[in-house]
Amino acid sequence: MSRLRHPWAVARGLGSAKEGVAHWWAQRVSAAALLFLVPWFVITAVSLVGVDHANARAFLAEPLNATLMLAFVLSVTWHARLGLQVVVEDYIHTPWLEVALQLLVKFAYALAALASVVAIGRIAFTA
Amino acid sequence: MATQQRPLSPHLQIYAKQITSTMSILHRMTGIVNALGVLVLAWWLVALASGGEAYAQFLAVAGSLPGQVALFGFAATLVYHLLNGVRHLVWDMGLGFEIPQVYRSGYTVIALAVVFTGLLWYAGLSVGGAA
Numbered sequence: 001m002s003r004l005r006h007p008w009a010v011a012r013g014l015g016s017a018k019e020g021v022a023h024w025w026a027q028r029v030s031a032a033a034l035l036f037l038v039p040w041f042v043i044t045a046v047s048l049v050g051v052d053h054a055n056a057r058a059f060l061a062e063p064l065n066a067t068l069m070l071a072f073v074l075s076v077t078w079h080a081r082l083g084l085q086v087v088v089e090d091y092i093h094t095p096w097l098e099v100a101l102q103l104l105v106k107f108a109y110a111l112a113a114l115a116s117v118v119a120i121g122r123i124a125f126t127a
Numbered sequence: 128m129a130t131q132q133r134p135l136s137p138h139l140q141i142y143a144k145q146i147t148s149t150m151s152i153l154h155r156m157t158g159i160v161n162a163l164g165v166l167v168l169a170w171w172l173v174a175l176a177s178g179g180e181a182y183a184q185f186l187a188v189a190g191s192l193p194g195q196v197a198l199f200g201f202a203a204t205l206v207y208h209l210l211n212g213v214r215h216l217v218w219d220m221g222l223g224f225e226i227p228q229v230y231r232s233g234y235t236v237i238a239l240a241v242v243f244t245g246l247l248w249y250a251g252l253s254v255g256g257a258a
Contacts, residue, residue, distance in 0.1 A: 028216065028219060031212050031215075031216060032216070034209070034212075035209070035212070035213065035216075038205065038209050042202075042205070042247065046247070046250045046251055046254060047254070049251060049255055050254055050255060053175070053178075053179045053182040053183070054179075056182070057175055057176075060175065069172070073168065073172070076165050076168070077165055077169075080158075080161065080162035080165045083158045083159075083162060084159070087155065087158075087159060109162075109165070111169075112165060112166055112168075112169040113169075115169050115172070115173050116168070116169045116172045116173070118173075118176070119169075119172040119173045119175065119176035119177075120172060120176070122176040123172075123175060
């Protein structure tokens with residue numbers, strides 16, 4: 001029966017191709033977004049040095065600022081997660097440690113993204 | 128079959144240091160540092176949303192000497208990674224692969240990184256009240 005299956009059906013999903021260029025492309029797309037968002041964030045961060053809590057919060061509560069901060073946080077957590085994944089793949093060759101670190105990276109940056117989104121949402125909606 | 132005495136590719140320790148390989152590994156290292164900075168960013172946002180006390184706690188850590196060293200460090204790694212990232216995106220478009228071009232773009236990135244990091248440090252020190 002198995003010989004009636006096309007060889008593709010057996011080969012697909014195996015080998016080095018697995019996910020194709022999705023990871024590579026996602027890293028470039030997030031990089032392109034960060035090309036614009038990082039300068040905005042850097043200027044924002046410097047302008048908020050020495051600003052008290054109420055005023056810093058009020059600044060981020062502005063819809064445009066909250067939107068850009070959301071865009072920045074989501075792009076940068078995505079980009080960082082993809083990058084750290086490759087670093088672990090390249091340098092950690094002990095199987096259990098590699099799996100543990102990959103999980104740690106995924107969980108840490110998912111949590112960072114979620115916490116940031118909740119924080120920005122709370123600031124924007126309770127201003 | 129006897130093992131032939133074939134030439135081996137040079138090991139990293141005896142490989143002549145080049146700006147190309149140095150900048151490549153710097154891109155990774157600054158990327159890793161920036162990834163740590165992302166976690167600090169999340170802490171800042173959560174503190175800002177949590178209230179005055181949590182924000183004061185964040186500012187106390189950020190304003191301490193190790194905190195300031197970290198923040199100024201993040202400024203440098205962020206600037207370098209962003210500028211060298213542009214270089215990588217240009218390569219991804221298939222441009223700038225000739226060796227003289229690779230060196231020129233490399234030195235350009237280093238010069239711009241020094242300038243922008245300096246500007247950013249100056250701005251940070253100015254608004255921080257130190258300069």
